[in-house]
Amino acid sequence: MxxxxxxxxxxxxxxxxxxxxxxxxxxxxxxxxxxxxxxxxxxxxxxxxxxxxxxxxxxxxxLKYVSRGALKIKPSIMKYLPDMAGLIAADIGASTGGFTDLMLQSGASKVYAVDVGYGQLHYKLRQDERVINIERVNARAIDNKMVPEMVDVITMDLSFISVLKVLPSVNNILKENGWAFILIKPQFEARSFEVGKGGVVRDREVIERCLSSISSYIQKNLTWNVLDTIPSPILGPKGNQEYILTCRK
Structure with a gap:
């Protein structure tokens, strides 16, 4: 200091x-x-x-980041990887780029910002030479041609798709000993009849089952270490409690 x-x-x-x-x-x-x-x-x-x-x-x-989305995952980033100096990252489901901005401000040397949409990434990030903007790409299709180098860190913030469908693809671009910070949204992991009015999952048993299922899948199929799962400090747009899953490959 x-x-x-x-x-x-x-x-x-x-x-x-x-x-x-x-x-x-x-x-x-x-x-x-x-x-x-x-x-x-x-x-x-x-x-x-x-x-x-x-x-x-x-x-x-x-107001420190291009979107409040950065605050959704910041507690886990600050706990496990506050200094990203020189690291290469991939932000899957980048949207406006809150996670991307957070990682750049934490020292990341390069971030691949991947999203299925188009024109969403904040102007500030589109002008930043450290950001590789990859648009109109379904996360399930990510491969080593789109991201031509192995990355040290992966963040994920997906909607309308289960993270289970995307994890096998992102595993192929994550280095050994790499980090993964995954935002889990129960409304996209639960069965349709378990999602309540307004798209909100309130049943604690359903939420716990979704979190447990994802952790088990990761440990069994990807052989990553699941370090912890904590509630995100920022609720989803409809009031859903979301969760940050932190893993190490």
Whole structure:
């Protein structure tokens, strides 16, 4: 962590850089973008604003990335792989690119952003030379021609398809000892009659069965190690609780 002057008051950009352990240039960008709060409440308006050192400055995490989707999987990334410096990743079901952005900001040197849709990836990421945008590709069709190098990390956020149908394909592009962070959506894993009104799965037994089934499949058929499964902090659009499954190949 950077050193800080031993004074009672300090510039906002210097304090943020110290508390978040980031370059001061990055701290200034966050302040300029309106992402910094004093004690999670009052917005810091200027980098030169003078603040008491004892005050806690926080970042509005939902605005730090191109989409709030990044926050869905961030807890597991921060727990297991907070430093991705030099790693190559594949974001399966990239959409706007929240997971892609999260990995780039964590140090990834390259991310293959794969999605069945077209034109969804955020402009910022489409202009980033570290991002390889692969559109109009069904995740089940991913192979070593589309992603011509083995990757260190895979993230998955799929809709309207079970992850079980995609895992065999992504296994072929993941390095030995590679990481997989998979967002599990019970509404796309459960049987149709188990999905309630509005597309929400509320039966705890159904959810547990889906999670257990996926973990068992991974360990038996892919021989990956399942490290943990935790609730995602962000609910799905219709209120579904989603889950982050973390694995190591």
């Amino acid at each position: 950077k050193n800080i002057k031993k004074t009672k008051k300090i510039r906002a950009d210097e304090l943020l850089a110290y508390q978040q352990d980031i370059p001061i240039e990055e701290a200034r960008k966050f302040i300029l973008a309106g992402l910094v709060r004093i004690n999670s409440n009052q917005m810091v308006k200027n980098s030169s604003e003078i603040i008491e050192q004892g005050i806690n400055l926080t970042l509005d995490e939902s």
